[in-house]
Amino acid sequence: xxxxxxxxxxxxxxxxxxxxxxxxxFKMPASLFMTYRGLGAGLVMLPFIPFFPFIYDPYFYVFVIxxxxxASYLDNRFFHAVxxxxxEMTSAIQxxxxxxxxxxxxxxxxxxxxxxxxNPWRCLGIIAxxxxxxxxxxxxxKSKIGFRAFIYLLPCLFMTTGSDILNKxxxxxxxxxxxxxxxxxxxxMSIIMGVANLWAYLRTYKTSxxxxxxxxxxxxxxxxxxLLSLASKNVAMAKTFNPSYxxxxxxxxxMLIIGWDIYQVCHYKNYLCPHISLKVVGVLFASVxxxxxxxx
Numbered sequence: 001x002x003x004x005x006x007x008x009x010x011x012x013x014x015x016x017x018x019x020x021x022x023x024x025x026f027k028m029p030a031s032l033f034m035t036y037r038g039l040g041a042g043l044v045m046l047p048f049i050p051f052f053p054f055i056y057d058p059y060f061y062v063f064v065i066x067x068x069x070x071a072s073y074l075d076n077r078f079f080h081a082v083x084x085x086x087x088e089m090t091s092a093i094q095x096x097x098x099x100x101x102x103x104x105x106x107x108x109x110x111x112x113x114x115x116x117x118x119n120p121w122r123c124l125g126i127i128a129x130x131x132x133x134x135x136x137x138x139x140x141x142k143s144k145i146g147f148r149a150f151i152y153l154l155p156c157l158f159m160t161t162g163s164d165i166l167n168k169x170x171x172x173x174x175x176x177x178x179x180x181x182x183x184x185x186x187x188x189m190s191i192i193m194g195v196a197n198l199w200a201y202l203r204t205y206k207t208s209x210x211x212x213x214x215x216x217x218x219x220x221x222x223x224x225x226x227l228l229s230l231a232s233k234n235v236a237m238a239k240t241f242n243p244s245y246x247x248x249x250x251x252x253x254x255m256l257i258i259g260w261d262i263y264q265v266c267h268y269k270n271y272l273c274p275h276i277s278l279k280v281v282g283v284l285f286a287s288v289x290x291x292x293x294x295x296x
Contacts, residue, residue, distance in 0.1 A: 019225035031201035036219030038194020068192030102244035132287030
């Protein structure tokens with residue numbers, strides 16, 4: 001069961017690509033999107049509480065609440081950037097946090113450094129795969145506004161590391177019952193994020209937009225994709241050795257977004273397909289496969 005982390009991470013990457021891309025299409029204000037994602041998910045999950053035993057370790061709830069507050073700001077800023085710079089450019093910047101997460105986790109749990117040193121070739125292979133994924137994702141798209149997007153998202157790069165670590169820690173303290181840990185993690189975090197973003201939304205926009213039929217319809221769609229993405233990510237985090245492994249695989253979702261764009265352009269718009277380096281794609285796939293094999 002420990003090796004299912006990469007399967008769950010790949011599933012999370014797929015659903016992440018879908019809801020990030022959907023967010024770009026819907027052009028919904030970030031705070032409104034996060035309100036739907038948070039309160040919508042919470043309302044859907046509340047009736048199922050009797051079916052999931054409570055987690056008794058208090059540290060689980062400490063890390064989940066901290067993650068909810070942390071992610072409220074992080075995701076709001078991220079989806080502002082999606083609307084401003086587009087899903088491809090914004091999502092292509094995220095992988096820079098992979099290396100920071102890898103090093104930060106080893107600093108928190110230094111005994112894992114010893115485990116890696118005992119197998120130096122495996123350690124070097126893992127580092128090479130993480131670097132390969134990071135570099136190839138960054139090379140998939142080049143844009144004139146890349147630097148501006150980078151400056152805007154720079155705080156998010158470091159906050160993303162903190163978010164992945166909080167996620168991993170919460171799953172560690174909820175290991176007594178993984179299904180309950182996943183359920184209550186999503187429920188509690190969603191409610192916190194929903195309330196925080198509703199407050200941010202009401203400061204700027206009219207309340208009438210909350211009940212606009214088209215927004216509600218789009219919100220339901222985004223909630224479904226976000227729930228599936230987060231649930232599979234939590235399973236991956238619970239089973240992985242280092243949270244950066246999960247982050248690295250999930251952050252390959254720009255490849256899925258780019259692939260879909262190429263399909264759309266070639267088959268529906270009759271334009272010349274965007275150029276994409278097969279060498280870069282090959283290195284990306286080799287790095288992902290290598291990480292799956294070495295990150296057991």
